Amino acid sequence: MRILYIHSLMFHQRTWRRVVDRLKQDGIDLRLVDQAAAAGVIGAPETGGIDLLVADLAVGMPGFDRLLEAGRSIPHRMGLSHQIPGDFTTFGMDTASEFRQYLSAVGLDAFESLAWVLRQMKMAGYDVGAAPKTGREIRDAIMSRKAVAEFRWTTVDEIVRKGGALHLMDEAEYAPWFNALAEPSRLKVLEDWDAFPGQGMSHKDNGKDVLVITGIRYGNIRIMAQPKRGCYGAKRTGEVCRILHDPALAPPHHWLATYKYIQDHSDAVVHFGADGALEYLPGKQVGLSDACFPEISMGE
Structure with missing residues (x-):
């Protein structure tokens, strides 16, 4: 499966590199492009066969209208920005909303993540005293x-x-x-x-x-x-x-x-x-x- 993800801001390459490498293990080819550089990507011969376009575009950035028009040639599309017309997305509204929350880390439990790290540190021999074992604690x-x-x-x-x-x-x-x-x-x-x-x-x-x-x-x-x-x-x-x-x-x-x-x-x-x-x-x-x-x- 080939996914093209276009974002209006710059990607943190080091973080997303790990995501890309992990997805490759499951047969998913994820390509990341920022909006300013994406105008020449959609429709280029080497990008043919894209299965899913994820677009988080901003009106004030270059190529907004052209990217939307070209993107409609891709069979499966998801628009994450509220500035993108609703009919651009080919998924149901619930699916799009869940995907948007997933990408923005909404709903993650920071306390439970911290508790997990403390448990791992204790097993590794670090002095964590009588640290609580759960995020709630x-x-x-x-x-x-x-x-x-x-x-x-x-x-x-x-x-x-x-x-x-x-x-x-x-x-x-x-x-x-x-x-x-x-x-x-x-x-x-x-x-x-x-x-x-x-x-x-x-x-x-x-x-x-x-x-x-x-x-x-x-x-x-x-x-x-x-x-x-x-x-x-x-x-x-x-x-x-x-x-x-x-x-x-x-x-x-x-x-x-x-x-x-x-x-x-x-x-x-x-x-x-x-x-x-x-x-x-x-x-x-x-x-x-x-x-x-x-x-x-x-x-x-």
Whole structure:
């Protein structure tokens, strides 16, 4: 079976290479093409005999109309984008919807995936302490301790009281690291969030301002929810709730303190779940420098 998958965005070649190689074992030939390069693919002699076309096209990208027209010559078609006419897809709506969810990883259980990894690590000899054996137990442990950087349904004091704090970082620990950041980045944080401790996830510990780093620990494993990118306050207004994906907004002190803690206490970092906010921070996405906030967050 030959499948042509056209997407309006660039494919992550390394990830999809594994998918392609695995499907070949089952006799499925999957070819991946981004929309900008696909105009010369459909109808070319070497692509004859395509059994299924999967099209996730965008109107604003080159070749949209021509690809739709040429694609109708392929007997089995599935349009994933809402911009593609409904009659383009030759499958039932339920099948198309399920396929779209499958490709976008909707419905995956991140907690259960994490539990599986912990079980494998324990069998391999890693120290995972008394880590829960199921995803539900991990979730319940996080929620019972309120081990998340949240403020709408709880308070920072309650997080500390219930055991959701991995660490309390004071200014004496944070300031030397923060002051060593590239000057443009450091000044941007101060401009957007003021001086330490900034806004949100701060707590008084013996009279000192500290930032609460949340999570739970089992042996050498720390399970942490990603800190908030830039939303602080109960009201969802422009004054206290900053846009999650704003490319010009620096991450707050609590975000930076959390990732400093991760750098100081981790040999490896594994991200579970959907995409996070790390890749949307100000700075370049390739060829990062020490002034780019993704690089600042994860370190060298």
